[in-house]
Each structure stands twice: as C-alpha cells, then as structure tokens.
Amino acid sequence: DAGVTQSPTHLIKTRGQHVTLRCSPISGHKSVSWYQQVLGQGPQFIFQYYEKEERGRGNFPDRFSARQFPNYSSELNVNALLLGDSALYLCATSGTDKNIQYFGAGTRLSVL
Amino acid sequence: GDSVTQMEGPVTLSEEAFLTINCTYTATGYPSLFWYVQYPGEGLQLLLKATKADDKGSNKGFEATYRKETTSFHLEKGSVQVSDSAVYFCALSDRGNTGKLIFGQGTTLQVKP
Numbered sequence: 001d002a003g004v005t006q007s008p009t010h011l012i013k014t015r016g017q018h019v020t021l022r023c024s025p026i027s028g029h030k031s032v033s034w035y036q037q038v039l040g041q042g043p044q045f046i047f048q049y050y051e052k053e054e055r056g057r058g059n060f061p062d063r064f065s066a067r068q069f070p071n072y073s074s075e076l077n078v079n080a081l082l083l084g085d086s087a088l089y090l091c092a093t094s095g096t097d098k099n100i101q102y103f104g105a106g107t108r109l110s111v112l
Numbered sequence: 113g114d115s116v117t118q119m120e121g122p123v124t125l126s127e128e129a130f131l132t133i134n135c136t137y138t139a140t141g142y143p144s145l146f147w148y149v150q151y152p153g154e155g156l157q158l159l160l161k162a163t164k165a166d167d168k169g170s171n172k173g174f175e176a177t178y179r180k181e182t183t184s185f186h187l188e189k190g191s192v193q194v195s196d197s198a199v200y201f202c203a204l205s206d207r208g209n210t211g212k213l214i215f216g217q218g219t220t221l222q223v224k225p
Contacts, residue, residue: 004155031211033211033212033213035213040217040218041217041218042116042201042203042215042216042217042218043156043201043213043215044215045212045213045214048211048212056212058212090155090156092156092213094211098211099144099161099163099205099211100158100161101158101211101213102158103148103155103156103157104155105153105154105155106155
C-alpha cells in the first residue's frame with residue numbers, strides 16, 4: 001500500500017503570494033492532520049480533519065486554512081505568505097487508532 | 113498547556129555505544145507517549161509508543177518506559193549503529209478528539225564509525 005503522499009515536494013514563493021499544499025492519505029485513513037516544522041524545531045500542529053470536518057486547530061493565524069475532500073485527501077492553504085512561513089509542512093493520517101499517525105515526507109516551502 | 117522537553121543535542125557517539133535521550137513531559141491527564149525518528153530529507157517515522165504508565169515501548173533495539181512518577185519517557189538503545197544517525201522527537205498525544213501530537217524540539221544523534 002502507498003504511504004501518505006504529499007505534493008509538491010518543494011515550493012518557492014514570494015511574500016504576499018498564496019500557496020496550496022496537497023496530501024493523500026493511506027487507503028482507509030479518514031483523519032488528516034497538518035503540521036508546520038520550522039528548521040531546527042519540532043513539528044507544530046496546525047489542523048486536524050476527520051470525515052471532512054475540522055476537529056482541531058492549532059495556534060496559527062486565519063491566513064492558514066484547510067479542507068478535506070470526499071476521498072479524504074486534504075489541502076492546506078496559506079494566504080499572504082510571510083518570510084516566517086518558510087518551513088517543512090507535514091501531513092499525517094490515521095485510521096481507527098487516531099493516536100497512531102503516519103507522516104508524509106512533507107512539502108518544503110521557501111518564501112522569499 | 114501540555115509540553116514536551118528533550119535534552120539538547122547534538123549527541124555524538126561512537127558505534128556500539130549506549131544511547132540515552134532524555135524526555136520529560138507536562139500534561140493534564142494521562143497522555144500517550146511516542147518517539148518519532150526523522151532521517152535527512154524525510155518525514156517522521158513512528159519508532160515506538162506507550163499508552164499508559166509503566167508501559168515499555170520497543171522497536172529496532174530502542175526502548176522507552178512511560179514513567180508517570182517522574183513524567184519521563186527516556187529513549188535508550190544498548191548499541192547504536194551509524195544507520196541510527198537521525199533526529200529523534202519525543203511527543204505526546206492529548207487523548208482528545210483530535211489526536212493532536214505535541215512534539216519536543218528534537219535531538220540530533222550522530223553515530224561515528
């Protein structure tokens with residue numbers, strides 16, 4: 001079975017632009033979470049979606065939004081990009097045991 | 113709020129040395145505890161977990177025991193290999209409806225031949 005897949009792998013944007021990151025979960029996984037990992041730090045929780053509904057939100061501004069589709073894939077959107085948004089964005093999915101999360105390889109976003 | 117604190121790195125060891133990476137947590141209730149590993153250029157992989165006090169998680173020679181009395185979950189391995197070089201993250205899950213993970217800052221391990 002394929003693992004969690006994220007696209008694109010790398011992205012370069014300029015300040016003020018908008019970006020959309022995508023995540024496809026492991027087959028059968030209905031829960032998707034997004035994390036931001038700044039260089040040298042641990043991942044920080046952004047959102048969790050389950051069955052297309054938002055179940056949790058971390059301490060991130062409203063410029064960050066997400067959604068989940070009927071096939072359980074997900075998009076993370078970030079508007080009005082700032083230099084500080086440069087990070088590795090990780091998607092994690094879980095099945096029946098939501099405490100066990102499987103991570104994708106991430107999307108490396110650079111904001112110039 | 114809930115938090116995780118790890119020992120600062122980097123940790124540099126010779127092959128076959130004993131490894132300990134300290135992790136302590138602050139949480140309300142009884143969280144599940146995890147160790148994740150991140151190899152260069154990759155996402156996080158679950159290494160081991162423990163869901164209640166005195167549980168011992170183990171995988172690939174790594175072990176960690178959930179100690180409620182000291183709020184700790186230290187990672188140990190008896191004999192490290194060069195291939196163990198990576199960044200190790202301790203994390204807790206708040207057991208809430210979200211399954212949200214709270215991570216420590218990570219500890220870089222470098223193993224030299």
